Amino acid sequence: MKLVIAYIRPERLNVVKQELYKRHIFNISVTNALGSGRQRGFVESYRGVEIEVNLLKKVRLEIAVNDEFLAPTIEGIKAGAKTGQIGDGVIFVVNLEECIRIRTDETGSVAIG
Amino acid sequence: MKLVIAYIRPERLNVVKQELYKRHIFNISVTNALGSGRQRGFVESYRGVEIEVNLLKKVRLEIAVNDEFLAPTIEGIKAGAKTGQIGDGVIFVVNLEECIRIRTDETGSVAIG
Amino acid sequence: MKLVIAYIRPERLNVVKQELYKRHIFNISVTNALGSGRQRGFVESYRGVEIEVNLLKKVRLEIAVNDEFLAPTIEGIKAGAKTGQIGDGVIFVVNLEECIRIRTDETGSVAIG
Amino acid sequence: MRFLRLRWLPVLFVPGILLISSHALAADLTLDEVVRGLDTLWVLIAAFLVFFMQAGFGMVEAGFIRAKNTVNILMKNFIDYGVASIMFFIMGYAFMFGNGSGFIGTEGFGLSNAPNPSGVSLYAFFLFQAAFCGAAATIVAGAMSERMKFRSYLMYTVFISAVVYPIVGHWVWSGAGWLSSMGFADFAGSTVVHATGGFAALAGVLFLGPRIGKFGPDGSPRAVPGHSLPLAALGVFILWFGWFGFNPGSALAVSNGEKIALIATNTNLAAAAGAISAMITVWIKYGKPDLSMTMNGALAGLVAITAPCAFVMPGEAIVIGLIAGIIVVYGVLFLDYVRIDDPVGAIPVHGFNGVWGTLAVGLFGHRSLGLAHEGLFHGGGLTQLGIQALGVAACTLFVFVSMSAVFYFIHSTFGLRVSRDEELRGLDIDEHGMEAYSGFQVFTTQ
Amino acid sequence: MRFLRLRWLPVLFVPGILLISSHALAADLTLDEVVRGLDTLWVLIAAFLVFFMQAGFGMVEAGFIRAKNTVNILMKNFIDYGVASIMFFIMGYAFMFGNGSGFIGTEGFGLSNAPNPSGVSLYAFFLFQAAFCGAAATIVAGAMSERMKFRSYLMYTVFISAVVYPIVGHWVWSGAGWLSSMGFADFAGSTVVHATGGFAALAGVLFLGPRIGKFGPDGSPRAVPGHSLPLAALGVFILWFGWFGFNPGSALAVSNGEKIALIATNTNLAAAAGAISAMITVWIKYGKPDLSMTMNGALAGLVAITAPCAFVMPGEAIVIGLIAGIIVVYGVLFLDYVRIDDPVGAIPVHGFNGVWGTLAVGLFGHRSLGLAHEGLFHGGGLTQLGIQALGVAACTLFVFVSMSAVFYFIHSTFGLRVSRDEELRGLDIDEHGMEAYSGFQVFTTQ
Amino acid sequence: MRFLRLRWLPVLFVPGILLISSHALAADLTLDEVVRGLDTLWVLIAAFLVFFMQAGFGMVEAGFIRAKNTVNILMKNFIDYGVASIMFFIMGYAFMFGNGSGFIGTEGFGLSNAPNPSGVSLYAFFLFQAAFCGAAATIVAGAMSERMKFRSYLMYTVFISAVVYPIVGHWVWSGAGWLSSMGFADFAGSTVVHATGGFAALAGVLFLGPRIGKFGPDGSPRAVPGHSLPLAALGVFILWFGWFGFNPGSALAVSNGEKIALIATNTNLAAAAGAISAMITVWIKYGKPDLSMTMNGALAGLVAITAPCAFVMPGEAIVIGLIAGIIVVYGVLFLDYVRIDDPVGAIPVHGFNGVWGTLAVGLFGHRSLGLAHEGLFHGGGLTQLGIQALGVAACTLFVFVSMSAVFYFIHSTFGLRVSRDEELRGLDIDEHGMEAYSGFQVFTTQ
Ligand SMILES: Nc1ncnc2c1ncn2[C@@H]1O[C@H](COP(=O)(O)OP(=O)(O)O)[C@@H](O)[C@H]1O
């Protein structure tokens, strides 16, 4: 089992979700995040003082998947999130040792989704 | 050492905290999250247009524990979070390679809590 | 590759970022979090009723790094976040199996930053 | 449909004669008519200010509760004013000001052949009174917030604005009520509006019970902080502003201006004193100046000065306000102590201080300012104080009993309270299907 | 620079004579002057209230859109009122009230030698009218929000406040317009202000197109929830409050108070009825009482009563409001159905109900209240209704066509719409370089 | 306790005679009394509007600072008005309007035997003046926000409202002050209220120092964005609305309405012009129309027109406003340049434009409108301008010096500034033990 963590543009979330649905991945968790990466921030100016905003709004996805779903998950995220412009984001994969579904007490692969 | 990640219903947070306290787990970190899982969303309607809200409000816990505390942690979360109804959430366990307490420079087991 | 997760005081974020920049770590992701650790909360009182606030505001960093950058990253976070007073926070290190940059399709080490 | 006999025709759409007609206007008016016009204008402006208090109530109540129930409280706020406006038009005014017995009026339904006890236009008087009725109704929303069904709230609103409030009003303000015949004085409604609202709220929360999580398993009270103190602060400012219509407007005439100026000054000083004394009280007791209590203190001062505003001098208004600020702090503590859950403090602010303000008339009032008897502190003995005590006791008792009946009825038919799940998730989603702050990350863990 | 002949000198800075001069003052005034003073004061207060509606519009519009475009809408709100004030001073007033043809005035630029059709001070009349002009301009901001360039909005504002609105106003309110000559009656501006704003908005959104994501690929409408219903609720209360200046203020005189009191009462009852009927309609159709629709219902009632407020009785005002509340709900649904995207409901509220209110004059109006002909329901036949229909048709057509030309011009020169990227990221950052809620975590995924 | 001789008894609680007495009322009043009543009513309404500005100040200040200090600023807002109301009653009024020397009044403490230089009820005049005093006090809160101890703020409030403001007021408005004897003209308080507030703020921030993080290690200014621009926008609208009481109300009489109408129109046009010119200035300099500056521009225009509002014509008001908008932008930049940290722009808005407005009287003022000498641009030479310059210099110097002494005293006894830790965590938690937005996720990293 893997835990897939992805940072994407907020406005791509709906498309990413649709791409994941197509690939039968329904369970995801989403958090608001700020990110700094290769993308330069934009310059705001407030009352005559410039601010370089270098923490940009991103959305963080966390998806636990069984190994056979890892590839489609990555694919789905890429399909939905890519615009080709700086700031598209990254996907991290971490090994997931155990997964427990609280309601059912299921554990392991079967608990994931 | 393990990193326990759990998604629970927001309104169960206090109970979960109490259950963890009972088991001498005091250190936890909490973030707001949205989740989509087996639970169907509810239908809001705004100005005559229906919206299916399929990202529901969840709370994400992150708890670093020494191996001997893994079982009680999972138990505590389950005890506090379970309602038996769809949407209770999941617990993920990831291997934690290192833990460093910033204030004390402690590392490893002793740094966890 | 490692995934470094750190909880720090919100007001230290800017300093931590500068310390990381000095060490050529530019890519980070940040989320708001609440944490309970060794630090006791403070007591608010609202309309004559005391509340012990034991979930304090923290900021969560997530930084994917190549192995050779792990030490400087930890160092940078410590340098920026340490005040010596209770509540400075913790750093967790998790093994990162894969990293994919969405825009470029790069994977592995080269994708990290 | 009756016709109004208007002295002049609307000029805007009558081309040609426009310039002439409007200039000719002035000359046509007698001094008497001008005075009536001026008084009507003043009562209307006061009515607008009292209407605007509705926004103040809405913001205070919304700010003092959790984000997840905000849509619900705002909805209650709009609709109780809407229902009160219409019901007071259809029957409330008739019950309140219609000729009838000393207990209730029975004439003037739909304002047709409605008696007009004021010296101003009937419509202005009606609008002013309708806005008062709306205020009485909305006070309850805050106390019962975060757990009461919207549907049941609607029903409650009809009862209070159509029947209960008008009856109390009849007793005191109709000129024919049994209380006013005794010399009971409540200039602008500490009893009629505020104690009525406050004690109706008390009846309501007793039926409703406290919010989940307000009291610990051991019964110790827990804080449930409001989600937006800026909103609440704005609400308090708006209420304070609106009170300048509420109290001085109750004079129903401008005259040479002395009386309304005195009333306005008293109103302001009592509010200021209430804020300061509540701040000091809570600061001494808890070590920190608590904004939410300070704001309640200002409102407490306003409620307390409402009955005596025309009968006391500014220095006395300050004293009345100071005491009000202390009452509200201990009132909140008392409710916590007896495990009554009033999220916004409506009962201490409007109920307890409504009583205090009414009694203050009997303590500080001056005969020279129009009171039947000199107040206790001016050597008038206990006469006026006794009448005041009797009056406020009668009114609050009547309200408490009749509203208990109403809430009992609703409770046993439609139910007063939402389900546990709905309460935890928030009333906005289940009752109205929408969130107050879409897109914002709001912790709903409490 | 002309000199005003003032009867008294400012006294504050003239030491010594202060006490004497100000006391002597009163004696110097004739009853006629006092009446003029009173009427001027009333028109000024009404103007202040109408100005304050600008805050109401700002809060409603901001509350009903997403957080990421909030700075932009507030900016539009400030600047359209600013531009309208200045442009109406320079030329709008002259086009509207200057002598000229039945189509447009051509005298009184910069208020110099400006005719004054009212019985009050020219400046008071101007300020009142300028605030109306600002209201008409700002209605459009909401409908075109979340996607229109700020620069282009500025340009639009100049056109509507300097030319288009004044022309419509001239037709109806100058006393010399061709519509008023026919007996067309729009007491406070259902047509002149609201339908003008609403149909200008319609022209605008047709050029602009819907927001990205408002309609699915299959054309089905999607909800884009507003980011702060408390802000919107406050806005509605402020608008309702301001309307007490808008409608009764349009009487332009206090007289003996009867007329303004009737108007104020009608205004309040129609708003209350609109809120209630919109709530019921949406409740029946969707199973839940929707706050945003209820608030639109109140506004709909206010818009609808604006034209007939002086010509109908309270019971009729309630009926007009009830129908307005239904119209607004179906209006919103209709726009969704034809895929017109109006984020705040400006077109149903101001456009459709502006028309309804204007027609209602012909249905419910009373000759005894100053109308040229008895309304249809009082046996006056179709005469007044026909005139009303003609008038509102002419005005909305004129506005729609001329504003289409304006928007077409802007569209083909500077462009109306921001880029796709800017729209997705929010106009605040790209157009103004700042965020409305710095520090708050706001989901910008939609 | 003095007795007021009232012409009529409160009628509400006197049954039976109600109808008769209130109808008889009108006939009893002479034209003189009606005029006095009307003027009193107007001054009261103006006072209510000026009071409401307190809400405006609160919202502007809260919106322009970070969320973590919001409770603190709101608390200061409530309490400074409360303290100012009470202190001005006890002694401020006596110092300001009491007979005494040209420097200070010494009669009328607690309003007993207080002289009344106006033609309206003493209480109305007092309330209006007390609200002004509160405004002067609250201006400082914004500039010193996010780092000043609440306790020390309380102390400051007592000084400014009881002593410093009344002294300046005595010089200019008492009719016996040395400045008014020279012909110094400040119609509604550009100097007395705004420059006083602004220069007191300047003294304060010099003692207090900038917020942590406002200036980089190299001294370059950094932006600290306000947490809620909608709140700030609402605040500006409320202030603008309140200014319609502030300026026209300062006429203290309605008369035939001409003067107050002119003042209201000037006020509105200057505000509009200030908003537009600030927007344009900042747009040209930084490429984007900045909402926060535009709002400061509107306020700047309002402050600048406050002194000359009665002495200039509308076209001139526009020019005064345009210049004000430019001044505020460069004023903000100048403060950044000299490393003075004023989070909300109180010093440029109230201080610098208070000076500008006072001088503008000497440039644009008309003798025909009641000024002692023709302004420079109307051929009056430098006389009036010189007097104006002297007056504003004297007042600001006095304020700056005396308030420096006050702040120095507080600084060396209780301390002005919270600890570094408190400042970082936010004043709300440490000073008041509560958060403004409980449940919301707010980034407190800056
Ligand atoms: N090494 C990293 N560690 C943590 N977060 C990262 C890392 N690299 C990128 N991110 C996240 O991904 C987001 C997008 O990265 P960025 O470099 O701007 O995009 P891209 O390279 O795809 O154009 C960042 O804002 C940040 O949130």
Ligand SMILES: Nc1ncnc2c1ncn2[C@@H]1O[C@H](COP(=O)(O)OP(=O)(O)O)[C@@H](O)[C@H]1O
């Ligand atoms: N595979 C997964 N990956 C990430 N998050 C998940 C996954 N499964 C569940 N979750 C999280 O857990 C929450 C509860 O899941 P859900 O399926 O609704 O509950 P349950 O199965 O316990 O009834 C989801 O809203 C989501 O946040």
Ligand SMILES: Nc1ncnc2c1ncn2[C@@H]1O[C@H](COP(=O)(O)OP(=O)(O)O)[C@@H](O)[C@H]1O
């Ligand atoms: N074992 C843990 N698991 C998860 N989060 C932790 C753990 N220990 C500490 N934290 C996080 O770190 C923050 C700081 O911890 P705390 O014990 O208060 O600090 P310190 O020990 O450095 O004084 C906590 O608020 C929490 O967010």
